[in-house]
Amino acid sequence: MSGNTLGHLFRITTFGESHGPAIGCVIDGCPPGMLLSQADIQPELDRRRPGTSRHVTQRQEADQVEILSGVFEGRTTGTPIALLIRNTDQRSKDYGNLLDTFRPGHADYTYHHKYGLRDPRGGGRSSARLTAPVVAAGAVARKWLHEQHGIALRGGMAALGATEIAFEGWQHVAQNPFFAPNTSQIDALEAQMDALRKAGDSVGARIVVEASGVPVGWGEPIYDKLDADIAHAMMGLNAVKGVEIGAGFASVAQPGSVHGDELTPQGFRTNHAGGVLGGISTGQDIRVSIAIKPTSSIRIPRDSIDLEGRPVQVETHGRHDPCVGIRATPIAEALLALVLIDHALRHRAQCADVRVSMPAIAASAAA
DSSP: OOOOOSSSSSEEEEEEEEESSSSEEEEEOOOOBOOHHHHHHHHHHHHOOOOSSSSSSSOOOOEEEESSSETTTTTOOOOOOEEEEEOOOOOOGGGGGTTTTTOOSSSHHHHHHHSSSOOOOOOOOOOGGGHHHHHHHHHHHHHHHHHOOOOEEEEEEEEEETEOOOOOOGGGGSSSSTSSSSSSTTTHHOOOOOOOHHTTTOOOEEEEEEEEEOOOOOBBTTBOHHHHHHHHHHHSTTEEEEEEEETTTGGGGOHHHHSOOEEEETEESOTTTTTTTTTTEOOSSSEEEEEOOOOSSSSSOEEEEESSOEEEEEEOSSSOOOGGGGHHHHHHHHHHHHHHHHHHHHHHHHTTTTOOOOOOOOOOOOO
């Protein structure tokens, strides 16, 4: 299987399966000399891990990260960093009835036809369990970005199913189980999820992530544009079916007189471009929105076929998130950090000696 690696100069390769003994990743290209320990990575894993509220899967995984290589006396050496997370709460028996059938909405059917076999235990390699090492690698990336460039990343849920979530402040994200930048709607979201879980159904979500402090000039035209690489990374996240940069699809209805972000000596007046023009960062906030489909594993019986092509009904048991989008915020933040550090190193490699006499304008308040 190919396609397990993300990045160019800062590259991560993940490995493992949902119900295997362990999952993890190898980071190649991390700059040397950065202080790094498990304590720098674990808080991000704790944000993502399962079992943190009644609204997500009750699989109990500590997700304790182990650094196996690439760090000596507390500093990165520039050699590959291997991160390991052991699986401790697998319940493979929950998937015994799926050996000969295909779950609607899952990768079972496509994996079977591509590889001739598949691991049915929790989806195997296609499981969202594999986002844990991505978050671990993202923690390394965001530490370097913050220390070298002062870049801050943040994210939150903007919609739960058809319910739009009003933005009330980023400070609220850590105070509720939905990663919502909101306080007034939390009780309603709790009730919505309780009803959904009782019905055995699921719902999707929209997540917004931002990065502030990104310098002007990161990105590679034409095919390695910064926004193209961001979209590529986000589409690698399980269940993502759409990515928007800045105004995204709303730009279709905007006239050019509105959409084009005017420049002033004080900064950009707006940020419809989402911090990227011509595939290169503008110095404004990078703003990304992703659409996550409803969880495919639900208790409601669904029509499918078995390995012989005969009609069957599938009812999925086990421990599943009624909305996989609830835990997606730290994953999306990690993916954005991974793309940004890769482009930071690529920019440094090619354009570190470039000098522009015109000073860069400040990011506007509209960013």
